Amino acid sequence: MPLTTAQKDAIAHVSAQAPALSDWCARIFDFGETAWREYQSAAWYVETLRAEGFTVEEGSGGMPTAFCADWQNDVGSGEMPIIGMYAEYDAVPGNCQAATTHKAPREGLGYQAGGHTDPHSGLGISGLGGLLATKSAMIKHGIRGGLRFTGEPAEKVRGSKPIHAAKGYYDGLAAMLSFHPFYMLPMCNTVRLDTHCGAAYSMIYRFICDAPEGWGAADGAPIPQSHSAVRAPGANDALVMMYQSSKMLRESMLPHQGGWSISEAILTAGQATADNLPAGLAEVQYMMRVPTLAMVDQVTAVLDRNAAAAADMTGCRWERHWVCKSRPGLANHAIAGTVWESLQAVGAPEWGAEAIGIAQDIQKNLGLSPMDHPFLDACSNLIDPEQAEAILRHDLPPSQRNSTSDDYTDMTWHTPTARFYIARPALKSPAGAGAYPAWVMNAMGGIPATIDPMVQTAAKVLAVSALRLLQDKTARDAAMDEFKQRTGGGIGGTDWCAPLCDYDPPVHFRWPEYVTTPRGRDWWIPSAMPGA
Known part of the structure; x- marks a missing residue:
C-alpha cells in the first residue's frame, strides 16, 4: 500500500x-x-x-x-x-x-x-x-x-x-x-x-526463622547458653533444600513436550556475620515460562509443596509472594x-x-x-x-x-x-x-x-x-x-482470559540496585574494590 x-x-x-x-x-x-x-x-x-x-x-x-x-x-x-x-x-x-x-x-x-x-x-x-x-x-x-x-x-x-x-x-x-x-x-x-509468547509466572518464596528455639526438645536446651542451645537450622537451610528439591523434581513438574523452562535466582538478604545464629531470612525467586496456564499452575503446586517441606524441616515458616502472573498471547x-x-x-x-x-x-x-x-x-x-x-x-x-x-x-x-x-x-x-x-x-x-x-x-x-x-x-x-x-465479544467475552494479577506491585523486595553511600555511588554489592 x-x-x-x-x-x-x-x-x-x-x-x-x-x-x-x-x-x-x-x-x-x-x-x-x-x-x-x-x-x-x-x-x-x-x-x-x-x-x-x-x-x-x-x-x-x-x-x-x-x-x-x-x-x-x-x-x-x-x-x-x-x-x-x-x-x-x-x-x-x-x-x-x-x-x-x-x-x-x-x-x-x-x-x-x-x-x-x-x-x-x-x-x-x-x-x-x-x-x-x-x-x-x-x-x-x-x-x-x-x-x-x-x-x-x-x-x-x-x-x-x-x-x-x-x-x-x-x-x-x-x-x-x-x-x-x-x-x-x-x-x-x-x-x-x-x-505468540506463552504464560509466565514468577514468585518469591520467603523463609523466615523467627522462633528458632521452638524447633528443639520441648523441655528446653541441655546447655543453658543461647549460642549452644538446640536451635532450628534456619532460613538458609530452608532455601538450600527448596533449591535442591525443586531442581531434582524439575523434569517431573511438566509434560515432556511443549517447550518450557524454570529458572531461579537467590535474593541476597545481606546477613553477613561471624556469629553462629541461624539465618532468620532467605528468599529465592522462580520464573516459569510455559505455553499454558494449566502447566504453570501445576508447577506452582509442586513448588508450594517443596516450600512447605523445606520450612517444616528447618524450623521456618514460608510465604509465597507473586512477582508476575502473565497470560499467554492472543x-x-x-x-x-x-x-x-x-x-x-x-x-x-x-x-x-x-x-x-x-x-x-x-x-x-x-x-x-x-x-x-x-x-x-x-x-x-x-x-x-x-x-x-x-x-x-x-x-x-x-x-x-x-x-x-x-x-x-x-x-x-x-x-x-x-x-x-x-x-x-x-x-x-x-x-x-x-x-x-x-x-x-x-x-x-x-x-x-x-x-x-x-x-x-x-x-x-x-x-x-x-x-x-x-x-x-x-x-x-x-x-x-x-x-x-x-x-468471544471483546473484553469480558466468552473466550476472554481475564487478568491474573491479584497482587500488589512487588517493589519492596531486595531487588538489585545502585546505592549512594559516603563511599560514593556504586552497585549494591560494592564493585569498586582496590585492585579489582
Missing part, C-alpha cells in the same frame, strides 16, 4: 530526530538500571514526555518507576481512536558493559552491575521516536486521534504489564503496537502471526498484516562503514580475522510472517499454541496488538570460532553506530503503522472485529 503524505512526513521526522534519538538511547544505556529500580530512566521519560505536551501520570498502577502518558489531537469530529505504544528501560544485573569494542564495565562500576542485554534502552527510545513522529504528523495533517505511551518497568521479571492490564491502562485503545529487538531467528524484521492477523505492510514500506535496517569498522574491531579484539561483511545477513533482510511462522512451528508440537515468554501478551487481551521485531546488530561467527561472548551484543547495543539503525527503523515502522490505523478506519475495524471474534 502506498504511503500517505502523513506517513512520509513521519519517516522524515524520525530521520531529522536521529541525532537526538541516538543521544537519548546512549543515556538510557548508561543508566543501566535494573527491575523495579529504574529511577533515573523513568524520571527522564516523564520529563521528556511532559516537555512534548503529554499529560503524564507518574507511578501508574502503583509502580514507582512506571508511568502513563496521554496526548490527543482533538480536531474535527467523529471517532477518537487512541493508539498505544510503550517503553521498557530495565537492564539486567551482572551484565555491565561499556559501549566499546572490548570487554569492559562502564566507568566506575564492576561487571556485576546492571547492563542492557536485549537492549531495552534501544527498545524504549524506538517507541519514543515513533510516538513523537506520529504526533508531529497528526498535528501537521489535522489527524484526529490520541496516543497513549506507557512506561513499563521490570520486564525482565514480567513485572509491569500484568499490573497495568489489570488496572485498565490498555482498555479503550484502538490498537497496541509492540516492538522488540530481534533476539532469535526467525524473529528478525518480521511480525508474529499465530504463535493472535490478531489483521493488525499483524497492517504492521507487515508498514515494515515492507520502511525496509530493514542497514549498517554503514562506521558500524562495519566497529564490528571488525570487535573481531580483532577477540583474536578473530575481521570479516568484510561481519553482520548476519538476516539483519538486513525482511522475512514474511507466514514463512517465519512455519520455521517457528517446525520444532513445536501441533497442539502447542504459544512459545517462549514476554509480558506484552497481557496487552493482547485488551486491544488488537501487533508484535514485531527489528534486527539489532548481530555478528557472523567465523567457521570453528563458536559463539561470541555475551558482552559483544551488549556493547553493540550501546554503541551509536551499531544500535542507531535499529532504533530509527523501528521508530519509522511504529509511526507508519500508527498513522495507518488512525487514518484507515477499515484497517482499524478489521483488527477490532478479529479481536472481538477471538475473545
Whole structure:
C-alpha cells in the first residue's frame, strides 16, 4: 500500500530526530538500571514526555518507576481512536558493559552491575521516536486521534504489564503496537502471526526463622547458653533444600513436550556475620515460562509443596509472594498484516562503514580475522510472517499454541496488538570460532553506530503503522472485529482470559540496585574494590 503524505512526513521526522534519538538511547544505556529500580530512566521519560505536551501520570498502577502518558489531537469530529505504544528501560544485573569494542564495565562500576542485554534502552527510545513522529504528523495533517505511551518497568521479571492490564491502562485503545529487538531467528524484521509468547509466572518464596528455639526438645536446651542451645537450622537451610528439591523434581513438574523452562535466582538478604545464629531470612525467586496456564499452575503446586517441606524441616515458616502472573498471547492477523505492510514500506535496517569498522574491531579484539561483511545477513533482510511462522512451528508440537515468554501478551487481551521485531546488530561467527561472548551484543547495543539503525527503523515502522490505523478506519475495524471474534465479544467475552494479577506491585523486595553511600555511588554489592 502506498504511503500517505502523513506517513512520509513521519519517516522524515524520525530521520531529522536521529541525532537526538541516538543521544537519548546512549543515556538510557548508561543508566543501566535494573527491575523495579529504574529511577533515573523513568524520571527522564516523564520529563521528556511532559516537555512534548503529554499529560503524564507518574507511578501508574502503583509502580514507582512506571508511568502513563496521554496526548490527543482533538480536531474535527467523529471517532477518537487512541493508539498505544510503550517503553521498557530495565537492564539486567551482572551484565555491565561499556559501549566499546572490548570487554569492559562502564566507568566506575564492576561487571556485576546492571547492563542492557536485549537492549531495552534501544527498545524504549524506538517507541519514543515513533510516538513523537506520529504526533508531529497528526498535528501537521489535522489527524484526529490520541496516543497513549506507557512506561513499563521490570520486564525482565514480567513485572509491569500484568499490573497495568489489570488496572485498565490498555482498555479503550484502538490498537497496541509492540516492538522488540530481534533476539532469535526467525524473529528478525518480521511480525508474529499465530504463535505468540506463552504464560509466565514468577514468585518469591520467603523463609523466615523467627522462633528458632521452638524447633528443639520441648523441655528446653541441655546447655543453658543461647549460642549452644538446640536451635532450628534456619532460613538458609530452608532455601538450600527448596533449591535442591525443586531442581531434582524439575523434569517431573511438566509434560515432556511443549517447550518450557524454570529458572531461579537467590535474593541476597545481606546477613553477613561471624556469629553462629541461624539465618532468620532467605528468599529465592522462580520464573516459569510455559505455553499454558494449566502447566504453570501445576508447577506452582509442586513448588508450594517443596516450600512447605523445606520450612517444616528447618524450623521456618514460608510465604509465597507473586512477582508476575502473565497470560499467554492472543493472535490478531489483521493488525499483524497492517504492521507487515508498514515494515515492507520502511525496509530493514542497514549498517554503514562506521558500524562495519566497529564490528571488525570487535573481531580483532577477540583474536578473530575481521570479516568484510561481519553482520548476519538476516539483519538486513525482511522475512514474511507466514514463512517465519512455519520455521517457528517446525520444532513445536501441533497442539502447542504459544512459545517462549514476554509480558506484552497481557496487552493482547485488551486491544488488537501487533508484535514485531527489528534486527539489532548481530555478528557472523567465523567457521570453528563458536559463539561470541555475551558482552559483544551488549556493547553493540550501546554503541551509536551499531544500535542507531535499529532504533530509527523501528521508530519509522511504529509511526507508519500508527498513522495507518488512525487514518484507515477499515484497517482499524478489521483488527477490532478479529479481536472481538477471538475473545468471544471483546473484553469480558466468552473466550476472554481475564487478568491474573491479584497482587500488589512487588517493589519492596531486595531487588538489585545502585546505592549512594559516603563511599560514593556504586552497585549494591560494592564493585569498586582496590585492585579489582
